Amino acid sequence: MESITPLLAILCPAIAAPLILLSKRHPNIREGWTLAASIAMFSLILSMAPKILEGELIELILFQSIFENIYVGFKVDAFGLIFAITASSLWILVSLYSVGYMRALKEHAQTRYYFFFCLAIFGAVGVALSANLLTMFILYEILTVSTYPLVIHDQTPEALSAGHKYLAYLLTSGVFFLFGVMAVYYLTGTTDFTPGGISALGLASQLIVVVVFFSFLLGFMKSAWMPFHSWLPSAMVAPTPVSSLLHAVAVVKAGVFGIVRIVCYIYGVDLMHELGLWLVLACIAGFTMIVASFFAIAQDNLKRRLAYSTISQLSYIILGAAMVTESGIKGAMLHIPFHGYMKITLFLCAGAIMVATGKKNVSEMAGLGKIMPVTMLAFSIAAIGMSGIPPVCGFISKLYLCFGAWALDPTPYAMIFLSVILISSLLDIIYFFPIIYTAFFEEPDGGIGGGGDVKINEAPLFMLIPLSITAIFSIIFFFYPNAFYILDLVKMAAVDIFGGI
Amino acid sequence: MPLPIEQFPVLVVVISLFSAFTILLAGLVNRRSCFFILMAAVITQFILSLFIFHHVLSVGTIHYWMGGWRPPWGIEYVVDALNAFVLVVILSLSLLAVIYSKRNVEHEIEEKKIPSFYVLFQLLITGLCGITMTGDLFNLYVLLEVASLSAYALIAAAGGRSLKASYNYLIMGSLAAVFYMLGIGFLYSVTGTLNMGDMRILLPPLYDNKAVQLAFVFCVVGMSIKAYVFPLHMWQPDAYTYAPSTISALIASTMSKVMMYALIRLIYSVFTLNFIMTYIGLDMFICWVAAIGILAGSIFAIKQQNLKRMLAYSSVSQMGYILLGVGLSPISPWGLVGAVAHILNHAIMKGCLFFSAGCFIHQEGARNIRDLDGLGERMPYASAAFTIAAVSMIGIPPTAGFASKLFLIFASLEASQYPFVAVLLLSGLLNIVYFWRVIDRIYFVKHDTQTFGQEGSAKGSGLPLSMLAPMLLLASLCIIAGIFWLSEIPLPLLNEILSNLGTEVTL
Secondary structure (H helix, E strand, O other): OEOOHHHHHHHHHHHHHHHHHHOOOOHHHHHHHHHHHHHHHHHHHHHHHHHHHOOOOEEEEEEEEOOOOOEEEEEEOHHHHHHHHHHHHHHHHHHHHHHHHHHHOOOOOHHHHHHHHHHHHHHHHHHHHEOEHHHHHHHHHHHHHHHHHHHOOOOOHHHHHHHHHHHHHHHHHHHHHHHHHHHHHHHHOOOEOOOOOOHHHHHOOHHHHHHHHHHHHHHOHHHOOOOOOOHHHHHHHOOHHHHHHHHHHHHHHHHHHHHHHHHHHHHHHHHHHHOOHHHHHHHHHHHHHHHHHHHHHHOOEHHHHHHHHHHHHHHHHHHHHHOOOHHHHHHHHHHHHHHHHHHHHHHHHHHHHHHHHOOOEHHHOOOHHHHOHHHHHHHHHHHHHHOOOOOOOHHHHHHHHHHHHHOOOOHHHHHHHHHHHHHHHHHHHHHHHHHHHHHHHOOOOOOOOOOOOOOOOOOOHHHHHHHHHHHHHHHHHHHOOOHHHHHHHHHHHHHHHHOOO | OOOOHHHHHHHHHHHHHHHHHHHHHHHHHOOOHHHHHHHHHHHHHHHHHHHHHHHHHHOOOEEEEHHHOOOOOOOEEEEOHHHHHHHHHHHHHHHHHHHHHHHHHHHHOOHHHHHHHHHHHHHHHHHHHHHHHEOEHHHHHHHHHHHHHHHHHHHHOOOOOHHHHHHHHHHHHHHHHHHHHHHHHHHHHHHOOOEHHHHHHHOHHHOOOHHHHHHHHHHHHHHHHHOOOOOOOOOHHHHHHHOOHHHHHHHHHHHHHHHHHHHHHHHHHHHHHHHHHHOOOHHHHHHHHHHHHHHHHHHHHHHOOEHHHHHHHHHHHHHHHHHHHHHHOOOOHHHHHHHHHHHHHHHHHHHHHHHHHHHHHHHHOOOEHHHHOOHHHHOHHHHHHHHHHHHHHHOOOOOHHHHHHHHHHHHHHHOOOHHHHHHHHHHHHHHHHHHHHHHHHHHHOOOOOOOOOOOOOOOOOOOOHHHHHHHHHHHHHHHHHHHHHHEOOOHHHHHHHHHHOOOOOOO
16 A cells, blocks of 8 residues: 555654754754654554554655666565554653753753754664665664764763774674675565565575675674674763663664564575574574673673663574564564563663762662662563563563474474573573662662661653653553554564464 | 757857956956856856757757868767766856855965966866867867866966975876877877777777777876876875865866766777777776775875865775776676766765865865864854765765765676675775764864853854855755665666667666
8 A cells, every 4th residue: 555654754753853953042842843753753653553454565665766676665564563663652752751861961962962863763763664675774874874973972082982883883784784785686686575585585596695694694783793792882871862762772673673674574484494594693693692691790880781681682583583483583573662662661760860869880779779769660670571570571572482482393493592592581680680689678888877768869750751651561561462553563474474374 | 949959069168268268358357257257158058068968868969060070070079968967067066166166266366366267267167078078089188188287277376385286287197198199199090080980980990900909008098197097196186185175176076077088988989898898807907996996095095184185085086986887887787877977976075075175274274184173063064064975975875975886886796796896885984984083073072172062152154155055055966966866867868878888788
């Protein structure tokens, strides 16, 4: 079905961006644009869901490109919509949070901040809705470049060097992605995302197909698989809302989204098995899951610990895709929104702690549970969810992943990857629970003073409300995974890929 | 009455030539009138070129016989899709450079020199237009000298160190002209004609003739010096660095393109692809020279501290892109598409970069990269234009540089020449290194004296509108051209160019 809704949706941030620049002298109006755009975009994206669930595809050809059989445009399918819903719904909350955060810290260059935030969301949602690799590449690069000014927001030498690392990794990866795009077009004459894979790719020389696959993997370095992950912890110098939305959801998920697209919509299940690529990808993912968790344990800086946790969790999604079993794919797709909601809660809490108390390290957080009860409660909920413990939504996606691993054909593989998932979840517990323990049960040095009469010192409401909402949603998704149609969309996408069973 | 569009090619040159002399005379009476005569002439030329372009695409190639003398005796002007396209590119860029020059020249050139400056400016444009349209090898040489001599003098107009740069260029440029002259001398001695179309017919039986082979080498080397193909670029960085800003922009964006065009014309329309194909490996040799140039230019650019010099080396690298496209074109039509696209794209990008570098010098006197700290707040428009063009040079979609890169990568894939894919991709990364350094300086590096938290305090830039407008127009064109090349709109033009140049494939 032809419809301009996807264009309207991604135009929301694109139109808001210049308006933000124009109203730089009026902070309230400027933030108003961001909020209005985020709400408009979310409603537009959500409005496409019922149509998609009826089994239709929403297509929009912007223009035919100079290359035969490639057009620049959008094709909304169930999987793309899951990512788009995740990113756009969280954008609303993070916009609110940004207002509180940036004003509380009296940050400089706020106009620039909101401007590039809009562009980044434009890129991320554009990636979600793209119809083919070329369109996706264009928006993917826009996403990379527009996040640079956000990463180096502080403009300190440390921030700049982190920014350079960020660019060096991600633009280099863009180069590999571009090679992949052109190679796929050269080999098959098309770059459209086709559920079940582009069949012509199976006819090409195996060596080239394997090389192209690895160049795609390098191209999606945004998914921070090890050993190409070190840009992500460095990028944590950015303001917390950036870390939370972009470096826990939009940017990194664009990377894993791309990998899932490549696995399921370009290469396809059969080719992945035939060339043994699934095993390579699954091993990379398994390695990252375990090793990143160990790294996380060693971090004292809260945001860095969360960053390593993100690296580990992203590889759950990669693993789910790599296993190319139906439950595995479902688990991967569910983990995109679920991990998004939980991880953003954790980051928003970290930001709130920093604004309210100025503390950045885990070791300083003793007694924080009494000073910031709401924040720490939200933090605990999300941390429990990350570890895969009910009643938080992380349990559901991890359960699906476990089923997916169990369904792997040669049993040894099933056992290996099942245990990888379980061990990694155990490690999640190991690095999250000390934080909760420290916050609630440890006394700060020299005691709290005043004999338990602790003064509550929460972050501003602008920050507290978004983080409470994401925490509550993390629980809602457990009891009602179909909120925002997510479960239906996941089932729909699985039917697309596996042809319905 | 239908417009006599067949006459327009010669009008473009003649108007330009007469305007040059008019400026000279008018300058004796009233110095301020010079600019307006130049402006009027270039606008007229530009409009004529648009008519020519439209005519060529809708009706077909224009052949104009100078004085009614039939070729091969008379001089013939031939305008097909390729040179109509190049003509529009150089005249639009020249027009913008003229507008930009108004205030910039007042700032950089002594007042009493201004009339002669504009005379030379106009002569340069005359030469470039002539080279683009002529179908006669000797006429091409004459116009080449017209353009080059004006360029030597224009570069020297800045005074100071530009004199030495200009002198270097003079020596190298004359050498190039001699090479080219020798080449056509040999060709004339064996074929007895100077007309390109005629020669194309007479040459095939003579492909084995040593004189023809030598002529090919001489002509190509001569043109390569003029188009500063690495490693024959030695004159160019100094010339670009010390020339007046307007001239740097004009030469970088138009003159080098015209030389590349002449090279393409020589290879395709005089010697033809068959000649290239008879010497196995010749096309790959061109490709490798180009590839080394692409990387070497970028690596030299990384070392530079002077902004204009960095841009100059970047141009050396970018000429490699065009040459690589030419080298790949016998195997893949996308190579030629990349070369043609990059002629326009590089003109836009480099024009914009040199314009903004000129603005930095004009307002702040900032010539070195380290002087650019915090310029993003003091000169928001020039900085933004620079940034957009730099991003385009890097090849971030959807900018113009991305389209060129895409075509060339695809051409290399089609030709199964994977090393060139790697070179193109690596070159993009090297571009990031040297351009991002500048962008960081402009916007992000904290300056000691700079105060933050004063948003909106950047006052409206002190640059005159006549400098801002061309620069911002080019900056927006960086993006528009990127989308233009990605869309299917240029397909008819490209197919026309391909069929005119004798490649049998269409897109």
